[in-house]
Structures are given as structure tokens and as C-alpha cells.
Amino acid sequence: MVVRERTTRVDLAVELCGLQLHTPLIPASGTLAKEALGEVEGVYGAMLPKTTTPRPRAGNPPPRIAETPAGMVNSIGLQNPGVEQFLKDLDAFDVGVPLFISVAGDTVDEFVALCERISSDERISGIELNLSCPNVEHGGLTFCAGPASVEEVVAACRAVVREKPISAKLTNEGAVENARAAEAAGADALTVINTVPALTIDARARKVLVRGGLSGPAIKPIALRAVYEVSRAVNVPILGSGGVASGQDVAEFMLAGATAVQIGTTSFVREPHTILEEFAGFLRDTGMSAAELIGALR
Amino acid sequence: MVVRERTTRVDLAVELCGLQLHTPLIPASGTLAKEALGEVEGVYGAMLPKTTTPRPRAGNPPPRIAETPAGMVNSIGLQNPGVEQFLKDLDAFDVGVPLFISVAGDTVDEFVALCERISSDERISGIELNLSCPNVEHGGLTFCAGPASVEEVVAACRAVVREKPISAKLTNEGAVENARAAEAAGADALTVINTVPALTIDARARKVLVRGGLSGPAIKPIALRAVYEVSRAVNVPILGSGGVASGQDVAEFMLAGATAVQIGTTSFVREPHTILEEFAGFLRDTGMSAAELIGALR
Amino acid sequence: MRFYPVDIEERRELGGYTLLSYRWPDGSVQPGQFVMARVAGYPVTLDPFLARPFSFYDHDGEVASLLFEVRGRGTALLDRAPERIEVSAPLGHGFDIGANGTPAALLGGGIGVAPLKILSRHLTARNVRHDIFLGFAEARFAAVAAEFPGSKVATVDGSEGTRGTVLDAVPDLDRYGAVYACGPNPMLAAVKRVAGEDSVCQLSVEERMGCGNGSCNGCVVPVRDGGYVRSCIEGPVFRAEVLAW
Amino acid sequence: MRFYPVDIEERRELGGYTLLSYRWPDGSVQPGQFVMARVAGYPVTLDPFLARPFSFYDHDGEVASLLFEVRGRGTALLDRAPERIEVSAPLGHGFDIGANGTPAALLGGGIGVAPLKILSRHLTARNVRHDIFLGFAEARFAAVAAEFPGSKVATVDGSEGTRGTVLDAVPDLDRYGAVYACGPNPMLAAVKRVAGEDSVCQLSVEERMGCGNGSCNGCVVPVRDGGYVRSCIEGPVFRAEVLAW
């Protein structure tokens, strides 16, 4: 996207795994409903709906969210209608930009089955593997718990997805090791990071409120560190995620090494369009294009 | 400490490794200077100065700190005058409550030498092992990088410290595994958690600003989760640390399983006395004593 | 989510609550719809980070008002906001006042009174006979009942009106053809149990909200057909029989 | 750290800066000492989380004033604070104006002008002859020079006074027996190089601060004897020769 501001042309485009993105912004999986798509027209360089699973999932009982300092903890529990219904509803997200799909399974076979099911769908440009869900074959540890498990699921998915890019979405814990494993197993990109395990307690009620994942600006410096370290450890492009709240944050993630940047929790309180405008303003002020910013720390 | 509020007596005392603490609050290591001791009179149930090392350390060049959403990142680099000078200056912290000393070495032998050096000092009631410093024998990974390394250093220190309690201070990453290892190696307590690895970037200057550890309210839900999980995995008492900013936060950490709670970054912006008052107010409202609160989730 | 800065026109105390009004020249607000509101920040405030949901207390096509109780950080800051706040609205599905039975009973529990003002005005405009019942914890809050002439009040401590919950103020809920209720979820579940089988019973639920626009799946309620639906999009008003309470 | 709420007495623009004054009835403020300031929060604001250091611009025993430049979130919020802010003060070691040589040169770079007002007043009270030199990026800021009668000005763009930095406005710095300087660290390093060998040269350094009371070790400067010292406790004013710049 070339935004004309004052008299300077700003070049927001980036290339991600051979796909042209007119802006480096992508919605973080699970944070943009189809009902809200009208609000983000033109903002995102690629689309990415909420993670889908082989069968419908009801998700966790409420309360599912709690606010924390500069962030929130959620335990949605991957509520989704299952991949078949998901594909029926998918047209809403097919808005003329590359469409990534986030998938999660309870086992390696489920991941593979999902990849097979969707990889022939022409609307879909790429796949994001949500590796932070519990691996039922390994006692409930997540697929991100160690490099061996990351390597296994990425390699298995790679074997059935030959034409489309795969991004492995990693948690902060073990990000660098897991990134190397995912790259070795054939991932075309890495999404860094998912939410950080966290807990909230209602002290008056003496109850656990929400045990889930922390997101929002609070985790930005953690995510930025992970992106920075991972980008030094691998050669594949990185999709940064975690606490991005402003155009300057987008620039920071790209400088740290991200090729594209996901907007999650902040979209609940700010219009993503504003973030894109701020980012365009940053590029105008610095005279750089988005693509030039990637990893361009001095 | 029994604070008389309205007509209700509030019992703030807790027992930690056989030591009587008149309040469950302890300063987090590295966040309370002797120049500021006057501001915290009577607040803390135990004292804990900044980590000391075998030799003087100049620390890292500035900038060493950067603010982040609801937190800060620091890379002080363990600036300290070395254990000999440290012990000469220690009287300032000997204020009539149990005195813990935080130690860090570059090698297991350095940890052991420090423990030997200080364990006969009568002013000192206990030792906190700062395990998040780089282990030069293992290529710069921290002592917290894995349970084997935690076990090694704790066991070695335990062997030379027979009379005084040792708390192993753990990072968030791998907290549960490392907690089990520390307990098995003879730790009397665990401090959970240290700062979370993080990074800040100055986008305009295109420079890394501070690569260090994130602290403050931003990490509270992360620390609370770690305390909760660790307290379910071990039987030794836990010193909670991470983002505590109010009396209600103190209650949350104790409910999650902490016996004592450390106040770090927040002491830069709030008087710890206020936090203690809020906590006393919480106890008065709920009719519980501090000791009863420990792990008392319903 | 898009937020609009609005200038505060008036702020006053009403019972233990705050009534805050601001210009909102948009004719389309339905009773039971809500706003996400927050103080204006720099450029977005991080403290608190999320906006908070509030029912429209009233809206005359030009000025909107919210009635709220100060509970925590979000409401405390809104209560003190100097000149302007930021709102996103109108959100959600409100009460269906189209083809419902008469007479109607409007039940409010505590701050659940909020959406009943605009609801009552709309019902009156349609000549729907309705009675209003309000339950409060203490007399201090019950003062808001003065804004609902003819309403019957219950207080838990008995200091004002009937002693008990709002249901204790309604002797014969099952004779109403339509029931509209807003309040804490346990109260709504009780209303559902007591309402007449043939009455059209609509409940405005209260769940924590992250986004208010359907994106986070945080605000769900369990439904009869299994699973959960989002109260910010499919609700916050639901037909009682839809909910698995 | 203990903060005290203070009521804003006056706020006005001065050049491109904001002058903010509040009652501070404490006679012990020394030139070069500073305050940690933040907006008042609920019960402590998380946004921004840390307080910000500002030099005392002036203090007459009853009213203190700060002069600041809006740079980011902290100063933007202070600039708009409705009625009160919170401060912790007086902090640090200020200028030693006891046994120094004459005449004195006072050098301010940009917002580094701030502590020179109170310093100049104290020097005048002691009958110490002194000249004031101020450097600014643009003419807009240079307007503050009106508060320093007789001062010489330099602007980087040459729009006001000498073109160049503050050092370009001082033809003969080495003839002064005492030099007092405040500004960006690179300017201070330049002053140190240029100041006469026999003059007593004192520099007020600017480092990011976490706590302001010596606890965090965040605000250090490198010193001649090796290692670092805290600018909030041992400084912010240092004898030039102490610094390893």
C-alpha cells in the first residue's frame, strides 16, 4: 500500500514467503471477528482468522478473560465451529489479501489431517501452526514444549503441504531452540510469540479467576526480545506478535527482525487503522520503506 | 507485626524456614538502597540487599533502564562492590529483622565460596541464590537454564551451608522443573520469579536501548502463575516476586502459595508502607491472618 | 475497535450511582444496547487497558447518558474524567419490544436498573403497559428509584421498600406477558425460573468484556443448544429460554 | 519512594516549555537538586509507571517551579494534569556554590536551562558575579532567555543570537573561575573539554532514572576511578574531573 502523506510517498509493502503484502500488518489469530472486518478495511496485508480445529470446540466456561496491568489474560479454549463449518464461513475473510489459516490439533495426526483438508483450498495462501495447544500424546504439554515435538509436527505438516507457506507459531518459552527446530523441519516462517502463561486471582473471593495466556502491551518487551533473538538464530522470516500497540511498536518489531507484525489485543481498544497511519508517519519521518526496516538496527 | 486498625487486630506475622517475620514483605534483591532504608522502617519482615559477587563488579554501561507498559527493563549487570566490601557495609541492613543475603557467582565454585564466606556471619539469617546470572562454565546460559544446573549449584551450596536456610531464586522459564530440582538438592525455600528476559528498542535511533529483564506490574500475572504452579509442585515455602504493587497483590501471591512476598520495582513509585497498610486492610476485611492466607484458595 | 471522543455534558450523583451524559447525535440506539467506554488517553490509555461496557441509560437522539456504579479502576476513572471520555457504540442486540405480550414487567437488580430507563420510555411510546421493580443492596442506591415513578422497590437490608431481592417486590411475576430483566447473572437465573411459562422473558446478561465487537470470545454465556455464544454480539439481551442457566 | 500530592498553582508557557508551579513550603532546596514527578493516579498510575526527574527551576521557600519540555508520555501527561501532581523532593546533590572562583559562567543547553534560574538567584544572593549562556535548537525555545536578563543566546539554526551551540556563545570560557553547566551529556562533555584547567567546573548530568533514591542503580555515569556512580544520589551535579567522559 502506498499511502500519500503530505508530499512524501510511503512504501508499506513487504514480501512474506513469496506473497506480496501491501502492509506488514496482520491480525493476530483469535482477535478479529468477521463482525469487525468492516472496521479494518485496507489495513491488513494478510488475513488470519481464529485457530480452527478438526472438530467443533465449545471452549472454556466463563470467566474467560481478566484485565491485568497493561494487558489481559484469556482462556478462551480455542472455541471454534470445527474446520468444516470454518471453511464454509471463510469467504468473509477472503477480502483480496493473502489469507493465512491457523490450525491446531491435539495430536500430530490431527495437525496433518487439518493441513491436508485445507491445503487444496484456493482461497488459502498459507498456514499458521498454533503449536501452543496441549499435545494429548505427550501428557498435555504443548507442542511448543520442546524442539523435538516442534520438529515432529512441522515436518509432518510440511510433508503434506508442498505449495503453501507454513509458519510455526511459537511461545516465548524456548523460542530460540524451537525456532531452529521448526526451521530445520521445513517451516517457511515463524510467528513469535503467542500469549505468555499467566494467572489472575480474585483475592476477595479467594478464587482463581483466569488461568490462561497474557497478551497486550505488558508483554511487548518480552515478545520483542524473542523476535530479536530468533531472527538472529534462523533465516526464515518472522511474524512478530505480542503487545503491539502503536505504529512505533510496529517499527520496533520490524527493526528487531520481523517481516510482518500481528496486531492482537490492542485492536480491542484502538483502531488498527490508526496504528497503520502512525507506522506510515514513522516511515515518512525516517525516509525508509517498510521493507528496508526489517532487521535494520544499527 | 500486629497493626491496630479500627478495633480489629490484624496478624501480619508469618514463619519462613523457622524464622519469624513480623510481616510477609521483603524487599526484592537489587531494589532497595541503604540510602532509602529510612523510608521503609518497620515495613519489611526480613531484609535482602542487592546481590553480591566474589569480586567487585562495575556493572553495565548506561542506558541501563527503560520504561515499558506497566513495567521497566533493566540491565544493571549486578553492579556491586564485591563480597568483602559488601560485608563491611552490611550493618546498615541489619535493622533487627532476619537478614537474607543474595549471592551470585560465575561458576559453581564461586557460589560455594560465597556461601562459605558469609555463612558464619552472625548478622546473616539466610541466603538467596541468584541463579539467573550467566554460568560461565556452561557457555553463558544462566544457572536457571535447566534442572541439572540448578541442582548442581544448590546441592553444592547446601553442602557448605548447614545452619542457615537457602532460597533458590528461579526465573519464570522452567520454574516448575527447576523448583523440583532445587528442592531435591536441599533448598529450604524458593524465590519465584526473577525478571523476565526482555528488550527495548529506540525506533528513531534504530538502536537496541536495553536488553535485560522485565519487572513491574506487567509481569504480575506471569509471576502469579509461576508461584501457583511451583507451590503445587514442591513442599518448601515460596517467596513470591514479580510485579507486586498493592496490598491486594500481596494477598494474591499468598493465596497462590507464597509464604512471603517481595516488593521490587513498585517501591520506586509507591511507599512500601502503603502496600503493607493495604494488605493489613485486606486482612481486617476478610478476618484472616497473613499466615492463614498462604495457599488458601477455595 | 473504533472509539469516539465525546464531551461530557453533565455528571451528577443519582442514588449511589453516577449519571454521565454526553452528546451522541445518532438516532439508532435501541434499549438494551451498550457502549464500551473509557477515559481519554495518550494516545490510548494503558491504565486501565480495556474499555468497560455500560448500558445506555437513556438517549434522546442527541444526548446519551450512562448510569454507573464505581466498582474498580475503570469506573473510578470515568467518574473523575475531566472533560471527555471515549466511547464505542451502539453495540449488541437490545431488547426486542416488538411483538411481546402485555402487561410487561421490568426488573432491575442494582445497577441493572440502567437500561430500564430507555426501555421504559420506548415501551411508553408504544403504549405498552408496564410495571417497574427495582432491587438494591442498600437504601443509598434505592434513591435512583425516584427516576422511575411508580416503581416498586426492594432492598436486601429492608431499609427501603420490601425486604429482599427484586423478586420479592413482584408478587405475581407469572401474570406478566413480557418480562425484561437486567442485573447480576444469579438474579437473572432466578427471574427465568419464576417468570410465567407463556411470557416472553428477556434477560440482559453481564459478562466481562474484552472487545465489545465479537473478536475476543471473552464474554460468552452458555446456551441451551450446547456451547457458548458471545454476549456482546448475540446479546447482551437474550430470550431466557436460550440460556443454559 | 514517598510521593506527595501537590496542588498546581500556576502553569504557563515559556518559550516552547511549560512552567509549572506548586506550593512546596520547605526551605532546604539547593540549586541543582531535582524532583521525581508524575501525574496523580488511582491509587498509583501505571501509565506511565515511573516518575520523571526534573530540576527545580526555582523555589522561594514557599512555591516551587519546574520548567519542562514535552518529550513523551510522562511530560505530556504532566503538561495536562488537571489540578495536582505528585512529587518526591528534594533529591540528589546540587551545585556547590560555596568556595568557588569568580566570575562564574552558567551554561544551559536546551531544557538544561532549568536549574540555572535558581542557581543564578543563589549566586546573586552571595554576590557572585556570573554570566549566563544559553543554547537552543530553535528560536521558539530561546524565548525563555527573557527570564535570564543579560544572558547570551545561541541557536543551532542561527535564528536567534549566535549560530551554533551554547559553547559558540561563550568566546572565552577558560577565563571563568567557575563553570556551571546543564544540558545533554554530549554538551557537558564538550564543556568539560573547553573549561579552563583551573576553573571549578560542575556539570548536571542527565540520565534515565528509575527510582531517584539510589535503589535501582539505573542512572549511573562512568567515573574517573573506574566503574559507575548513581547520578540520583552522588549527583546529578558532578565536578567535571570526576566524570570519565
Ligand SMILES: Cc1cc2nc3c(=O)[nH]c(=O)nc-3n(C[C@H](O)[C@H](O)[C@H](O)COP(=O)(O)OP(=O)(O)OC[C@H]3O[C@@H](n4cnc5c(N)ncnc54)[C@H](O)[C@@H]3O)c2cc1C
Ligand atoms: C452489557 C453490559 C452492560 C453493563 N452496563 C452497566 C451499567 O449500565 N452500569 C454499570 O455501572 N455497570 C454496567 N455493567 C458492568 C460494568 O461493565 C462493570 O461494573 C465495570 O466493567 C467495572 O469496571 P471497573 O474497572 O470499575 O471494575 P474492575 O476493577 O474491573 O472490577 C471491580 C469489580 O467488578 C467486577 N466486575 C468487573 N467487570 C465485570 C463484569 N463485566 N461483570 C461482572 N462483574 C464485573 C469485578 O469482579 C470486581 O469485583 C455492564 C456490563 C455489561 C457486560
Ligand SMILES: Cc1cc2nc3c(=O)[nH]c(=O)nc-3n(C[C@H](O)[C@H](O)[C@H](O)COP(=O)(O)OP(=O)(O)OC[C@H]3O[C@@H](n4cnc5c(N)ncnc54)[C@H](O)[C@@H]3O)c2cc1C
Ligand atoms: C536530574 C535530571 C533533571 C532533569 N531536569 C529536567 C527539567 O528540569 N526539565 C525537563 O524538561 N527535563 C528534565 N530532565 C529530563 C526529563 O527527565 C525527561 O525529559 C523526561 O523524563 C522525559 O519523560 P517523557 O515521559 O516525557 O519522555 P519519554 O517518553 O520517557 O522519552 C521521550 C524522549 O526523551 C528521551 N528521554 C527520556 N528520559 C530521558 C532521560 N532521563 N535522559 C535523556 N533522555 C531521556 C527518550 O530517549 C525519548 O527520546 C531531567 C533529567 C534528569 C535526569
Ligand SMILES: Cc1cc2nc3c(=O)[nH]c(=O)nc-3n(C[C@H](O)[C@H](O)[C@H](O)COP(=O)(O)O)c2cc1C
Ligand atoms: C482473546 C484472545 C484469543 C486468542 N486466540 C488465539 C487463537 O485462537 N490462536 C492463536 O494462535 N493465538 C490466539 N491468541 C494469541 C494472539 O494471536 C497473539 O499471539 C497474542 O495475543 C499476543 O499478541 P497481542 O499482545 O498483540 O494480543 C489469542 C489472544 C487473545 C487475546
Ligand SMILES: Cc1cc2nc3c(=O)[nH]c(=O)nc-3n(C[C@H](O)[C@H](O)[C@H](O)COP(=O)(O)O)c2cc1C
Ligand atoms: C533495578 C533492578 C535491579 C535488580 N537487581 C537484582 C539483583 O541484584 N539480584 C536479584 O536477584 N534480582 C534483582 N532484580 C530482580 C528483583 O529482585 C525482582 O525479582 C524482579 O524485579 C521482579 O520483581 P518486581 O516486579 O517486584 O520488581 C532487580 C530488579 C530491578 C528492577
Ligand code: FES
Ligand atoms: S467482548 Fe469480545 S467477543 Fe464479546
Ligand code: FES
Ligand atoms: S534512579 Fe535509581 S539509582 Fe538513581
